[in-house]
Amino acid sequence: EADIYQTPRYLVIGTGKKITLECSQTMGHDKMYWYQQDPGMELHLIHYSYGVNSTEKGDLSSESTVSRIRTEHFPLTLESARPSHTSQYLCASSGGMAEAFFGQGTRLTVV
Amino acid sequence: AQSVSQHNHHVILSEAASLELGCNYSYGGTVNLFWYVQYPGQHLQLLLKYFSGDPLVKGIKGFEAEFIKSKFSFNLRKPSVQWSDTAEYFCAELRRDTGRRALTFGSGTRLQVQP
Numbered sequence: 077e078a079d080i081y082q083t084p085r086y087l088v089i090g091t092g093k094k095i096t097l098e099c100s101q102t103m104g105h106d107k108m109y110w111y112q113q114d115p116g117m118e119l120h121l122i123h124y125s126y127g128v129n130s131t132e133k134g135d136l137s138s139e140s141t142v143s144r145i146r147t148e149h150f151p152l153t154l155e156s157a158r159p160s161h162t163s164q165y166l167c168a169s170s171g172g173m174a175e176a177f178f179g180q181g182t183r184l185t186v187v
Numbered sequence: 188a189q190s191v192s193q194h195n196h197h198v199i200l201s202e203a204a205s206l207e208l209g210c211n212y213s214y215g216g217t218v219n220l221f222w223y224v225q226y227p228g229q230h231l232q233l234l235l236k237y238f239s240g241d242p243l244v245k246g247i248k249g250f251e252a253e254f255i256k257s258k259f260s261f262n263l264r265k266p267s268v269q270w271s272d273t274a275e276y277f278c279a280e281l282r283r284d285t286g287r288r289a290l291t292f293g294s295g296t297r298l299q300v301q302p
Contacts, residue, residue: 109289118294119277126288134289166231175221176290179202180229 079103082167082179089157089186097152099167099183108150111166111174112136119166125150157186190214191280193293200268201301208263208296210252210278218259219281221290222252228275234276237261237273273300 079178080089080101089095101108106127111134121134125144140154152170153160164183167174192211200206212218220232235246242254252263261278275297279290 089231107288111292115295116275116295119292120293122288135291168231168290175219175233175236177233178223180230 080167080169080177080179082165082182084182086183087181087185089184091186093156093157095154095184097135097165097167097184099150099152099178099179100148101150103149103168103169103171103177104147105169105171105177106147107170107176109168109170110134110140110142110150110152110187111140113164113166113181115164123152146161155184157184159186160187190291191278191293193276193278193296194282195296196294197297199299202270203267203286204300206263206265206268206272206298208276208278210261210263210293212258212261212280213259214280216285217283219267219283220252220254221279221281222246222250222261222263223277223292224274224278225277225295231277234263239240245261250269268298268300270300271299274298 083098108125110123112122113119120136122138123142125131164181166181167179170176190213220237224234225231225233234250235244237244237254245251275295277295278293
């Protein structure tokens, strides 16, 4: 079964560190997304991509950056992590106008 | 104003009770509508979706939703809930006639089913 993978699942890191959250999908989807979700709260779109070398910022301002060099890979990077970045980060992908498929998420804690 | 509104933030039901979770969207153009579920510790999964045609759509695990265009609503229903339905439920829209190709989610409804 095709899937979408996020690593790591959990990450605790110190302030000022650079981190990259990985996301890969095997479904051949052209569109990929990053959402941020605080516990019990709604999902906020922070980045999306419609294809290779295409990235856009989402609705919620984020200090993170993304890249899309390969169709299947959409990593998210924080150059200097801060406690305010503590959250859950969800990666998703979709094809055409269909529904989005989500990964398991990365729960990030910055101490 | 939120483009997708879920007014019930926390719902507590007993097993076998009927469920209806409200979802309203504000976009007046063409939309695809979705309900996702997030079980504790698991990833978001699609319950059902509406693209066009029959406004009553059936999803997995006995869930259904009705698209009422005049009310901008897409409420989720289940005739008889089970303890295993305890989860967070999210309504989402995809605006088909704009350049945006990303889902917008509501704030979610936490459903707690008591045995």
